[in-house]
Amino acid sequence: MKILVMVKRVSDPNVMIRVSADNSSVDLNNVKMAINPFCEIAVEEAVRLKEAGIASEVVALSIGTSQSQEQLRTALAMGADRGILIESEGPLESLTVAKLTQKVIAEEQPGLVILGKQSTDTDNSQTGQMLASLMGWAQGTFASKLEIDGESINLTREVDSGLQTVRLSMPAVVTCDLRLNEPRFASLPNIMKAKRKPLDIKPIADFGVDLTPRIKTLMVETPNERQGGEVLSSVAELVEKLKTEKGVI
Amino acid sequence: MRESMEFDVVIVGAGPAGLSTACRLMQQAQQAERELTLCVVEKGSEVGAHIFSGAVLEPRALTELFPDWEERGAPLNTPVTGDEIYLFQDAERAKRIPNSLVPSSMHNQGNYVISLGNLTRWLAEQAEELGVEIFPGFAAAEILYHDNGAVKGIATGDMGVGADGKEKSGFMPGMELHAKYTVFSEGCRGHLGKQLIAKFALDEGVDTQHYGIGIKELWDIDPAKHKPGLVVHGAGWPLDKDTNGGSFLYHGENNQVVVGLVVDLSYSNPYLGPFDEFQKMKHHPVFKDTLEGGKRVSYGARAMTKGGLNALPKMCFPGGLLVGCDAGTLNFAKIKGTHTAMKSGMVAAETIFAALQTDEEGGKELNAFTEALKDSWLYDELYRSRNFGPAMHKFGTFWGGAFNYIDQNWFKGKLPFTLHDNNPDYAQLKEASECTPIEYPKPDGKISFDKLSSVFLSNTNHEEDQPCHLTLKDDTVPVKRNWGLFAGPEARFCPAGVYEFVETPEKDDMQLQINAQNCLHCKTCDIKDPSQNITWVVPEGTGGPNYPNM
Numbered sequence: 126m127k128i129l130v131m132v133k134r135v136s137d138p139n140v141m142i143r144v145s146a147d148n149s150s151v152d153l154n155n156v157k158m159a160i161n162p163f164c165e166i167a168v169e170e171a172v173r174l175k176e177a178g179i180a181s182e183v184v185a186l187s188i189g190t191s192q193s194q195e196q197l198r199t200a201l202a203m204g205a206d207r208g209i210l211i212e213s214e215g216p217l218e219s220l221t222v223a224k225l226t227q228k229v230i231a232e233e234q235p236g237l238v239i240l241g242k243q244s245t246d247t248d249n250s251q252t253g254q255m256l257a258s259l260m261g262w263a264q265g266t267f268a269s270k271l272e273i274d275g276e277s278i279n280l281t282r283e284v285d286s287g288l289q290t291v292r293l294s295m296p297a298v299v300t301c302d303l304r305l306n307e308p309r310f311a312s313l314p315n316i317m318k319a320k321r322k323p324l325d326i327k328p329i330a331d332f333g334v335d336l337t338p339r340i341k342t343l344m345v346e347t348p349n350e351r352q353g354g355e356v357l358s359s360v361a362e363l364v365e366k367l368k369t370e371k372g373v374i
Numbered sequence: 375m376r377e378s379m380e381f382d383v384v385i386v387g388a389g390p391a392g393l394s395t396a397c398r399l400m401q402q403a404q405q406a407e408r409e410l411t412l413c414v415v416e417k418g419s420e421v422g423a424h425i426f427s428g429a430v431l432e433p434r435a436l437t438e439l440f441p442d443w444e445e446r447g448a449p450l451n452t453p454v455t456g457d458e459i460y461l462f463q464d465a466e467r468a469k470r471i472p473n474s475l476v477p478s479s480m481h482n483q484g485n486y487v488i489s490l491g492n493l494t495r496w497l498a499e500q501a502e503e504l505g506v507e508i509f510p511g512f513a514a515a516e517i518l519y520h521d522n523g524a525v526k527g528i529a530t531g532d533m534g535v536g537a538d539g540k541e542k543s544g545f546m547p548g549m550e551l552h553a554k555y556t557v558f559s560e561g562c563r564g565h566l567g568k569q570l571i572a573k574f575a576l577d578e579g580v581d582t583q584h585y586g587i588g589i590k591e592l593w594d595i596d597p598a599k600h601k602p603g604l605v606v607h608g609a610g611w612p613l614d615k616d617t618n619g620g621s622f623l624y625h626g627e628n629n630q631v632v633v634g635l636v637v638d639l640s641y642s643n644p645y646l647g648p649f650d651e652f653q654k655m656k657h658h659p660v661f662k663d664t665l666e667g668g669k670r671v672s673y674g675a676r677a678m679t680k681g682g683l684n685a686l687p688k689m690c691f692p693g694g695l696l697v698g699c700d701a702g703t704l705n706f707a708k709i710k711g712t713h714t715a716m717k718s719g720m721v722a723a724e725t726i727f728a729a730l731q732t733d734e735e736g737g738k739e740l741n742a743f744t745e746a747l748k749d750s751w752l753y754d755e756l757y758r759s760r761n762f763g764p765a766m767h768k769f770g771t772f773w774g775g776a777f778n779y780i781d782q783n784w785f786k787g788k789l790p791f792t793l794h795d796n797n798p799d800y801a802q803l804k805e806a807s808e809c810t811p812i813e814y815p816k817p818d819g820k821i822s823f824d825k826l827s828s829v830f831l832s833n834t835n836h837e838e839d840q841p842c843h844l845t846l847k848d849d850t851v852p853v854k855r856n857w858g859l860f861a862g863p864e865a866r867f868c869p870a871g872v873y874e875f876v877e878t879p880e881k882d883d884m885q886l887q888i889n890a891q892n893c894l895h896c897k898t899c900d901i902k903d904p905s906q907n908i909t910w911v912v913p914e915g916t917g918g919p920n921y922p923n924m
Contacts, residue, residue: 137419139835140920143671146594154628155492155922157420157833310533310546313509314379320507 126236126295128180130171131226132200133161134193135246144345151246151345160196163241165203166301169308170271171239172204179273180237182206186229188222189213194324201319202311208324211332219251224334226252227259235296237278242267242300253300263293269304376529378550381411382736383726384527385557386514386566388416389425390490391698391715392559393497393506394439398723400504401439406731412506413551415530417513417895419916421498424561424895426676426924427490427712428590428622428632430454430482430605434751435716440500449492451627454482455603460660462611462621468660477775477782479707479759482605487624489923490712513912517566518550524737525693527552528566533914536839554736555726556694559719562679563897565911567700576687576696582796583681583702584763586619587898589652589869590634590675591828592924595668600629607709609775612654617641618766618774620709621655623664630671632924633661636678636709639799639867639902640767643809647866648898649675650814653822657815665821673823673831674924675869675896680706682763683756684794689747692739695722703752707759707782717752758787767795803904806861825871829892833920834870836891836913843913844872844888844899851907852886860904862886867902870894894919 136142136151137159145152160168174180185200187193188211197208211225230238243250250266257264265271269288270281278293283302293299311319329336357363367374383399385392396414403410418424433450436443443450459476460468473481498508515531527550534545558567562585571577606623613619618638625631635652656665679702686703689696697703697718704711725743730736747753761781766774781789817823836843846852856862857875862884864873870892875884895918900910 137920140833141831155489157423157920157922307544309544312546313512313530313549313551314377316509317507 126180127182127184127233128171128174129184129186129230129233129235129238130167130200130205131238131240131252132164132168132185132187132193132196133241133244134158134187134189134196135161135244138162138245144347148344148346150342158192158195160199161241161244161246163243163245163301163303165308166303166305167239167241168200168203168205169306170301173306174273175204184209184233184235186211186226188217188225188329191326194326197324198319199311201322201324202316203309204315207322210324210326211329212326213329213336217336218338218340219249220255220339221334221336222252223255223259225329225332226256228332228334230260237295238298240298240300242302253298257298260296260298263295263297264299265291265293265297266300267302268299269302271299271305376547376550378552379413381413381551381553382730383410383412383555383557384551384553385412385414385559386528387559387561387564387700388414388421388498388508388510389494389559389561389698389715390497390712391700391719392557393494393501394435394716394719395557395559395697395723396501396506397439397497397504398720399727400501400506402723402727404504408731414501414506414508415512415514415528415551416508416510417912417915418510418918419920420510421508422491422495423510423920424918425491425494426588426590426674426921428588428624428634428709429488429490429712430624430710431486431488431490431493432484432708432710432713433486435713435720439716439720446500448496450486450488452487452603452625454485454487454605455601456605457482458604458606460606460608462608462658462660464611465658468608468658475779477707477778479705479762479782480607480709487603487605487626489626491921491924493712511916513915514566515548515912517569518552520693520737523692525556525570525691526737527556531912531915535841535914537841539841542839554730555740557719557722557726558694558696558700559698559715560700562677562699563900563910564700565900565909567696568900570691570694570696571687574688574691576689576691577685580687581681581684581794582798583679583685584767584795585639585799585901586636586678586680587639587648587867587869587896588634588636588676588678589648590632590924591670592672592922593631593633593665593668593670594629595631595664597629599664600631601625602627606660608660611658612651613637615770617643617646618770621661623661631664633665638680638767639677639898640797640802642802642804643812644803644806644860644863644904645809645812645866647812647814649825649828649869650866653817654814656821662821670823670831672922672924673828674919674921675894675898677897677901678711679704680763682706683753683760684764684792686756688744689718690740690743693737695726695740695743697722703756705755705759707762707778707787714752714755717750718747721746721750721752758782761787761789761793764793764795768793800902800904800906803860803863803902805859825869829870829894832870832894834892834894834918835920836893836917838891840914842888842890843911844890844893845909845911847907847909851905853884855905856903856907857884857886864899864903864908867898869896869898873899
């Protein structure tokens, strides 16, 4: 079985980001970029399935700018066999990504697609679900445990009320939650080998997918800064403040 | 058992010195059509993540390395358009020194205001194009030696070790990287460089090394106040007359400025806090007028090696070389170290390549490097500025400055005598009882800020569950000696709030709390601890600041 695993380049979640001066977007100039942490978990899971002899090949797919090659190389260093980059200039919406992936699936014929449950930059949590619908495949989202059982997957999902275990028939789409696994460190020799693994770069125009955005961003703003608290000495003082300063009672 | 890999050359640290070494080696290899294997390890999460400098760049070395740097898109986008030098008298007043009275080494025509972080990232691209393998996120943790005592290479640190020293799940042992020659370019007070200097007695017969701590912030300012290429330097207030140092404000590109303060670590009052001095300094009208209405983008700090030629250790030893600020090639009279660090790396590359051409085996002591360095403009430059620092230490900012004016402008640095300062920085700290506590003003949250919100902007990050990388030789010294005699200076000289003296749970004594996650890898603690009890070692790779265009 071949596994397709998806990888997104996002701003490093450990690094501060700023809103651009014209409030139109996030300013990514000089910001350290990284592989989306949920995608990293997806790669790890796919590689573990290969190491367990369940998967025959792990193909990593990224859709983004040319620099996304760096994140694909990270996936290759972790153990993916080859990479595909669909090169695009600007940001893409989840549906566009799902449709492009659909085309890749048609070509690659994987038995399982593993994605992160969301990317830490836009937090949409849409691509996996949309992809499953487009394909008409089973979907298992927010996975915290994955077991392959013949042609099926026993999958534990993290849901609001606790854990839910579902059984999916393959081919299927799985999106990973944080507890699914702990991604490995890529070793130096593996990073070196990754530089020589095949990585196909394909222009986005070749896929014939309509890229027209459906969503318009009106404004990007930073959250309000938290106001400092104040310790008061008595209830009377509190009531007084609420009356005079805050005007709430 | 660790795995090992073999290379012709291993370089520790992807900064200007290390990457210049790498590029020059590959250029020569290509010219001679010789295969050369080269590996650069870098502890930062990416190239540039730990790079921290002013910076005004003198492009001399870069032009030698890549004469076509402009076509290659090197990020030198802001030529210096003006130099202003001030002598700050107090919180309000400053005297602008006429250019004719400024030591000529401090003139900046032909130089560029740059982000050294971005220049380093660009250098890494050039190196990779030349076939150099660069591995960010891998810290060189240990020097490896052959049986005959020559350096054999380095070992990278283990990944996935818990705070208790035990292996966690996902543990990955370090790798041994063996090389014919290993080049150490870790920057100021490299923790391996320090070991090499001690082991091979490289500093025998030279003056004691001196250091400064540089703290700076990157600001987005009001476009109306932005003057691209303006370089402002200052001396005097807020530092007292016994404390040397200098302030700077550089106007870069994209409506950004950097503002910073360098405090010589030879200061004597343990109550002094370089961070607090810097925050106070920004309220001077010369800085405040520019910063007001702007927004702080980033913050960081780094120690710098400033002893110059007098304190420059021997840079070669069997199997390797020490280059750049790891040795101390900064030209203090120019307050610039990038071009000299790059040049030292290039000379190292030429020496190593020549050696490998005649002797395949490697592992020799490259005394030819010392000679080649002496014949280069780097040596001439450092020779001329050898008195600059010691003069400031001996005579103070004003008379030292006057001496430097005469030395640099009239005698071009060729006065027939050399000044020395052999009292190490850590020993210059006086006991608290002899000094007056300093009351610093509270930060206003607009121009000045507290330490923790500042550290937050450095994007520093360390895996929490790992052994503390700030090691103490003796656990009792911080409270007994540093707190008892010096009022706990590490809490003040650390620009990141790593060291905190807190009451013990029993509230009967003090104890030292080390917040290692905050560390900016500036190395000041390793230098200034009056008891020399703190040893900085590398944390797990990728840990440390994530500087943007610093």
